[in-house]
Amino acid sequence: MHPILKLLVQRIALGLLLLLAVSAVIFLGVEALPGDTAQAILGQQATPEALANLREKMGLNEPPLTRYFQWLGGILTGDLGKALTNGADIAQSIGQRLGNTLFLAGCAAAISVPLAILLGLTAARHAGKWPDKVISGITLTTISLPEFVAAYFVIYIFTQLIPIFQPVAMVFPGMTFWAKLNAVALPVIVLVLVVLAHMMRMTRAAILNVMQSAYIETAELKGLSPMTVIWRHAFPNAIAPVVSVVMLNMAYLVVGVVVVEVVFGYNALGQYLVDHVTKRDLPVVQAVGLIFAAVYIFLNMLADIIGILANPRLRHPK
Amino acid sequence: MNDKHKQLDWMVAQAKQGRMTRREFVGRTTALGVSAGLASALFGKAVQAQEAKKGGVIRVGMQGGESTNSLDPALAASEVPFQVNMTWGEMLCDVNPDGTIDPRIAEEISSNADATEWKFKIRAGVEYHGGGTVTAEDVVATLKRHTDEKAQSGALGIVQGITDMKAEGDMVTLKLNAANADLPFLMGDYHLIIQPGGGVDNPAAGIGAGPYQVVVNEPGVRHTFKKHANYFDSTIGHADEVEILVINDNTARTAALQSGQIHMINRVDPKIVDLLKGVPGVQIKAVPGRGHYVFIMHCDKAPFDNNDLRMALKLAINRGEMVEKILGGLGTPGNDFPINAAYPLFEDTFEQREYDAAKAAEYYAKSGHDGSPIVLATAPGAFPGAVDAANLFAASANAAGIPLQVKLEPDDGYWSNVWNVAPFCASYWGGRPVQDQMYSTAYLSTAEWNDTKFRNAKFDELLLAARGELDTAKRSGMYSEMAQILRDEGGLILPMFNDFVSGVSDNIGGWVDDPNGELMNGRAQVRCWLNA
Numbered sequence: 001m002h003p004i005l006k007l008l009v010q011r012i013a014l015g016l017l018l019l020l021a022v023s024a025v026i027f028l029g030v031e032a033l034p035g036d037t038a039q040a041i042l043g044q045q046a047t048p049e050a051l052a053n054l055r056e057k058m059g060l061n062e063p064p065l066t067r068y069f070q071w072l073g074g075i076l077t078g079d080l081g082k083a084l085t086n087g088a089d090i091a092q093s094i095g096q097r098l099g100n101t102l103f104l105a106g107c108a109a110a111i112s113v114p115l116a117i118l119l120g121l122t123a124a125r126h127a128g129k130w131p132d133k134v135i136s137g138i139t140l141t142t143i144s145l146p147e148f149v150a151a152y153f154v155i156y157i158f159t160q161l162i163p164i165f166q167p168v169a170m171v172f173p174g175m176t177f178w179a180k181l182n183a184v185a186l187p188v189i190v191l192v193l194v195v196l197a198h199m200m201r202m203t204r205a206a207i208l209n210v211m212q213s214a215y216i217e218t219a220e221l222k223g224l225s226p227m228t229v230i231w232r233h234a235f236p237n238a239i240a241p242v243v244s245v246v247m248l249n250m251a252y253l254v255v256g257v258v259v260v261e262v263v264f265g266y267n268a269l270g271q272y273l274v275d276h277v278t279k280r281d282l283p284v285v286q287a288v289g290l291i292f293a294a295v296y297i298f299l300n301m302l303a304d305i306i307g308i309l310a311n312p313r314l315r316h317p318k
Numbered sequence: 319m320n321d322k323h324k325q326l327d328w329m330v331a332q333a334k335q336g337r338m339t340r341r342e343f344v345g346r347t348t349a350l351g352v353s354a355g356l357a358s359a360l361f362g363k364a365v366q367a368q369e370a371k372k373g374g375v376i377r378v379g380m381q382g383g384e385s386t387n388s389l390d391p392a393l394a395a396s397e398v399p400f401q402v403n404m405t406w407g408e409m410l411c412d413v414n415p416d417g418t419i420d421p422r423i424a425e426e427i428s429s430n431a432d433a434t435e436w437k438f439k440i441r442a443g444v445e446y447h448g449g450g451t452v453t454a455e456d457v458v459a460t461l462k463r464h465t466d467e468k469a470q471s472g473a474l475g476i477v478q479g480i481t482d483m484k485a486e487g488d489m490v491t492l493k494l495n496a497a498n499a500d501l502p503f504l505m506g507d508y509h510l511i512i513q514p515g516g517g518v519d520n521p522a523a524g525i526g527a528g529p530y531q532v533v534v535n536e537p538g539v540r541h542t543f544k545k546h547a548n549y550f551d552s553t554i555g556h557a558d559e560v561e562i563l564v565i566n567d568n569t570a571r572t573a574a575l576q577s578g579q580i581h582m583i584n585r586v587d588p589k590i591v592d593l594l595k596g597v598p599g600v601q602i603k604a605v606p607g608r609g610h611y612v613f614i615m616h617c618d619k620a621p622f623d624n625n626d627l628r629m630a631l632k633l634a635i636n637r638g639e640m641v642e643k644i645l646g647g648l649g650t651p652g653n654d655f656p657i658n659a660a661y662p663l664f665e666d667t668f669e670q671r672e673y674d675a676a677k678a679a680e681y682y683a684k685s686g687h688d689g690s691p692i693v694l695a696t697a698p699g700a701f702p703g704a705v706d707a708a709n710l711f712a713a714s715a716n717a718a719g720i721p722l723q724v725k726l727e728p729d730d731g732y733w734s735n736v737w738n739v740a741p742f743c744a745s746y747w748g749g750r751p752v753q754d755q756m757y758s759t760a761y762l763s764t765a766e767w768n769d770t771k772f773r774n775a776k777f778d779e780l781l782l783a784a785r786g787e788l789d790t791a792k793r794s795g796m797y798s799e800m801a802q803i804l805r806d807e808g809g810l811i812l813p814m815f816n817d818f819v820s821g822v823s824d825n826i827g828g829w830v831d832d833p834n835g836e837l838m839n840g841r842a843q844v845r846c847w848l849n850a
Contacts, residue, residue: 085388086388086537159573159576168565168580172540262566263570264570267538271385275384275385275538276386
């Protein structure tokens with residue numbers, strides 16, 4: 001087997017193992033809470049008989065290990081159960097909202113990643129001069145603003161001063177792609193402002209680090225233009241740290257944007273999770289928790305693999 | 319044209335756009351020298367001139383929705399499910415803004431002489447969204463479902479008093495365990511939406527006989543509806559479609575209204591009302607409701623067992639200042655009894671109690687209080703602005719020579735350790751649909767929540783007698799007498815009633831201030847229309 005293939009299989013297997021461990025932790029965490037699901041459903045109406053009946057019906061009398069594997073089996077077959085609060089099918093509710101979460105994260109990433117790298121390269125090229133200072137200054141300002149403050153600024157500018165976008169960013173099935181893009185414009189702007197600086201600074205730092213190397217001097221002495229030196233010789237060797245920062249930010253865009261969702265009324269997973277946490281709707285919390293964990297593990301694994309592939313020493317082991 | 323004419327024309331135009339209430343209009347036009355009768359007639363004509371327009375999509379943006387909401391009417395507890403259910407559901411009857419009963423599914427309502435047995439004649443041919451018509455059996459099945467503890471209905475307390483329900487032909491007969499002349503008002507409770515088969519099989523199906531049928535139900539996000547083609551009442555339900563969007567964030571909701579993305583919003587933040595008033599295309603509707611903020615004294619504990627001292631404190635509070643500073647002007651001064659014009663059978667014959675330092679000092683001297691500090695307990699969570707209100711009260715009382723002191727308590731445990739325990743504290747009430755319920759909950763001698771420890775035999779007697787009194791004129795008389803007793807002898811200091819504050823686009827026609835609930839008691843999207 002090719003060593004790279006072996007490495008990939010190893011990483012993926014490790015990722016799956018980690019996910020399994022996370023599922024066990026989530027299950028145990030919920031088990032450790034005082035009271036059980038039946039009590040949570042019945043609340044004040046919990047008479048001993050009603051509790052016994054409901055426990056029987058929901059299979060809560062089985063030992064925890066059996067229930068863990070039943071839950072796991074349900075997840076693998078796409079059956080996440082029903083929400084306690086309104087009886088809605090969880091898989092169905094999550095399906096559409098996960099799609100919306102990924103759409104928003106995808107749009108924000110499609111703009112912010114290339115922009116951050118481009119700005120990072122430019123800043124590295126002019127390190128210490130005015131373009132570097134302007135880029136760093138602006139992006140550090142936007143990252144320092146709390147998301148909701150940035151969101152209010154953006155709402156004020158683009159719906160009141162220059163009314164070109166809508167303040168409420170809900171998307172629905174049946175909307176055209178362009179209508180959806182138009183709807184999410186404001187949250188995307190906010191998210192880009194928030195994640196830009198981190199990726200830009202990392203790109204700049206990684207490239208400046210590589211620029212100290214002897215082979216860069218050689219390239220310069222060959223008479224290559226500074227931008228070519230950076231793009232052809234410095235950037236490929238700076239990819240690994242940049243990718244891991246990009247992936248961290250992507251993970252944030254998927255799991256950490258609940259504030260932005262609330263401000264723009266965007267119907268995605270974060271708001272869904274928060275609503276159900278406040279009502280102690282445990283099956284939903286378990287399911288969404290697992291999805292968020294899976295996203296984190298997957299993106300980190302991806303960063304790892306890209307890092308390996310980008311590194312010649314790892315690609316061609318002796 | 320002279321100035322007066324110009325002003326009059328301007329006011330008529332304002333009234334046409336629904337920017338002025340009848341009271342405002344009459345008050346301002348009579349100031350110009352127009353007779354009150356003529357002014358009232360002018361107002362009627364101006365308002366009539368608005369003609370309902372059909373079609374379009376009315377969009378409402380609201381706070382108070384979660385993704386855990388259900389369409390089961392029994393479970394409705396927050397603002398969005400209420401508004402949603404009022405769009406697709408229909409009850410036996412509604413309460414009109416003027417406090418009269420609007421028969422809906424019940425065509426006629428009657429009772430026996432002592433109000434212990436009620437008959438509801440079911441309107442013929444009222445169709446459900448999925449086909450089929452409303453029957454008397456459906457009504458009984460619906461009410462039965464709400465009596466079942468498993469249904470967890472918010473109307474359990476209302477239906478518990480019904481001992482027997484019977485459906486015969488188109489007639490529903492309800493027997494009560496005690497006389498209750500208010501039963502029709504209670505049947506207008508928003509939980510008691512009539513569902514096919516009582517909604518036993520699938521309570522959250524969202525199938526009813528209301529003006530719109532559910533198209534999309536995404537709890538916590540949006541609810542969309544289309545017109546129910548065979549709706550029985552052609553005078554309401556003007557728009558083709560209705561959308562209710564859940565926008566919990568204050569700023570986003572306001573911005574969406576300003577930008578025209580939606581037509582109405584609930585819960586406008588009082589702090590920004592003055593700013594919004596200057597925005598073109600947006601109107602602020604501040605509608606007096608039944609909720610009120612109170613300071614309560616225990617009538618059975620010294621020094622509050624002395625009515626002269628209670629009266630001194632009642633005269634030492636500046637109600638106008640409270641409404642201005644605590645409610646930002648969005649409320650009305652209270653009169654030390656918990657009823658206002660938002661209640662049915664209310665007679666507005668009471669003199670408004672005002673701040674009078676001299677009289678307060680006189681009563682204080684008469685009470686013979688020893689001059690030791692009178693302690694008022696309060697906490698930030700007692701009601702919004704409770705600490706500021708208590709400090710204002712203390713300042714105005716001190717000016718009258720009454721040694722009132724504010725004691726700040728923590729929010730944590732306030733409702734178990736201070737309210738109903740400390741002899742003098744700040745609190746609030748949300749109000750009840752009818753006067754009887756409000757008085758029975760908190761002012762009857764034996765009530766568990768009698769938080770002023772008010773015990774008055776005459777008051778109790780009137781309250782019980784009024785329950786079985788079917789002559790409404792006599793009943794309002796009895797309620798007025800009770801209010802007078804409470805106002806002059808009770809332990810309740812009620813400085814203010816707070817308003818429902820909504821924002822409505824100029825494009826909306828047909829708005830009527832409804833004290834029964836927010837956004838025209840949940841029906842604004844059904845009763846209003848789009849002008850363009």
